[in-house]
Amino acid sequence: MSDSHHNTPAVVEEPIPNPGLPAHHWRPTDVDERAEKRAERQVAAFFGLSMVCAVLFVVAYFTLEIGDNFDTFAGLGASTVALGLSLGGALLLIGLGIIQWARKLMGDHEIIEMRHPAASSDEDRAATLEALSIGTEESGIGRRPLVRNTLLGAVAMTGLPAVVLLRDLGPTNAEIANAEEGLGLQHTIWKQGMRLVRDVVGTPIRASELEIGDLVNAAPEALFPTEENGYPEIEGIPLQVQKAKGAIIVVKMEPQDITPGEGRENWSVNGILCYSKICTHVGCPISLYERTTHHVLCPCHQSTFDLADSAKVVFGPAHRPLPQLPLAVDEEGYLIAQSDFTEPIGASYWEREKQ
């Protein structure tokens, strides 16, 4: 190629000639027997101290209790600190000893080795190419396109079993959405008449108990089944799934501060509003509420939603408002849902608007 021809630098005389490798300097340990002996003792002392540390490790392992006393020293257990220091000492001292040995006592003559081009010799290349072409020729892969192409096709098709085998990694959204109520990305366990309960203790929330400015982390009553409320048992993974989707925040503000969304005029009760707690960005639970502005902030990526204005995004990377849960009050004065959320909660996905 012409590249290699004209992009090789022209030979210009080097401004300073190469003075060659500097002369070797003897070290004190090379010429002074006392220095040599001293270095030898230093190295041996490193190794000896390392042995002491190894013994200390064993002693610490068997004498220092863990369990109840895991933060006696520097917020860590005495055992962890002692084991770490003794193990570290044992290893570090071996390393220091070896390096001291290499620096003071091993030969320190620099050696010159010539490099070879990374490429093989032209002869090797030619021979390899020839072997390759003889082999290819003998196989007949070039002359028999039918054999070659069917082989390629067959090998490619074995990819199908490999891909298909992974199909049962999990059900699809469509499959579970039709299987049971409350499953799938479009649904949560919320339904008409379900009470809102406090998320840790599971007690229902009376509308009259809330004060202006309150924010309550709440959950669907179905996650706290009792004989009284009659919801079916739920635990383990199904419980986690429904917790992950059903979490809500309930806030009360001055009714005149609220700008109700279109068609949402009767979704609030006396200034009490309820929204999904799951951020519409990537699905963190939101939590930081500023009562004077009615803004709630997601601690993961700082999306900020205005709860007085249908939880519209006022700042940050989220695009959609938090889904709102339509509220009502039952005959005993407890807050209940009018229905499930009217849209999928949490992060966006491709077919979100389709269902």
Add this chain to the structure above:
Amino acid sequence: MSLDTSKVASTNGTTAATASKPSKIGGVATWADDRLGLAGAMRKNLRKVFPDHWSFMLGEIALWSFVVLLLTGVFLTLWFNPSMGEIHYEGSYDQLRGITMSEAMASTLNISFDVRGGLLMRQMHHWAAMLFIASMMVHLLRVAFTGAYRKPRELNWVIGCLLLLLGTLEGFTGYSLPDDLLSGTGVRAADGFLKATPVVGSYMSFFLFGGEFPGDSIIPRLYIVHVLLIPGLLLGLIAAHMLLLVYHKHTQWPGPGRTNDNVVGFPMLPVYAAKAGGFFFIVFGVTAIMGGLLTINPVWKFGPYDPTKVTAGSQPDWYMGWPDGLLRIMPGWESVIFGYTISWNVMIPILIVPPLMLVILMLLPFIEGWITGDKRDHHLLQRPRNAPTRTAVMVSLMTFYGLAWAAGGNDLIAIKLDLSINQITYFMRVMIFLGPLIAFIVTRRWCISLQRHDNEKLLHGYETGVIMRSPDGGYSERHLPISDTAAYTLTARDRDEIYTVDGDTDSNGVTAPGSRVQALRAKLSAKMYEHNVQKPTAAEIEEAHHHAEHEHALEAGLDHPADGHQFDGHSDHTVEEAPLRGGH
């Protein structure tokens, strides 16, 4: 001082010592060679030369911390139970006793509080992981800034980039395993990233989690990826990385006697093997001390994962911080096209930019090689200043990384510095574009000015700090020539050759195929080297020295060079010897 060379160890010779009589080692070696025939390969490699420089140690830290990760990781697997089955924790840690949590979390607490040395091993494992990734990054910077990725080492650079990617994924899968509140929040965000993938997003999420988030499969699946799949790939790639290193032989800094055709340094056996082996123990020991003294990832403080809870200041491990920062400063763009949702706000910062950055990184040596048209093998390292454009590109990429990383801590910056998080975010949205540009321009000019300074030293000598007064009252600083070795080292670099196109048209006036691409290449090449300072020619140096001697004779008023130490007793040379002194 007279030298007693008889005391020098016989290994100081420049050739391998030959055994004078049959020894035990010889016997074992013969036995092994009869069966394995390794002597042929060992002959070359036992005394293989490795050049010495502190910066060559950075990759070694990565290698040894990987070994520490394997050792401590095996220990952890003996107790860790990668299951999402729920149990009541009944171990030693008071605050969480009786609480329902996954077996993964409970066994992590068990390792931390009921297995002696368990917390030490967990913390060593986590610290070694940080060290592994940090040292890979710094090693990458060293390789890039010195041009070590040029031919023939481009493929090893690509392998290194893949190692960094795999190391990062290994870190993420690893810190997600305890199923604590912090890492669970990260896993849920990852679920959001998957769902943002066009067309297949919800399928990927459901397949990975075995159904709806959180499902019961994610921890066991991450576990097998963390302890088998990725470590296997890492091991294979590390082996390939090391084999190529041995085959190419290590790069070296230019200097007296060190050229592009040789490698000067210590032999593998004994010096390099001892230094590298000793260094393994040092890395291992330092990790042990860090594991013993510095708390890391205290999952017992975060508590078990609960999908309705979150802590303020939720942040991934630092090496995942830069995509998280991009995610934070991304405007909330989302569009619905034909009824399908496209989440630009997640796709751009997570699914597009990070993979794109990795591809750009991997392509750097190929792009540079194409622009320069340089097909030679390069074994001598370049000082960053001598490749101003490359250095500027790297600093520009670093600036991008650093700003994105800082944006990942925008909440912490806002709290600690009492600033508005909104303003930080708006600032970052602009700076993420402007910062790299400014960094590029400043770095490039800085490099060129350093090149000028080098030429200054070559032509006019170094500044002695000695002020001379001439008979008519003028003051000037004395310059003295630098030593031959220093001068040689400064000039041991190539002159930049701008790629030129010739033969655009053949004899019939037909434009050669691809000539427009060639013209672009020539243009880029000219841009790349624009304003670079070339080393002086022999004639220029000759003239400058001649001129300097003349000048000194005129203004110095002294008939010998001076460095200020001739008369105060601190001089290790006589006045007459001064010009021969080296070291500057």
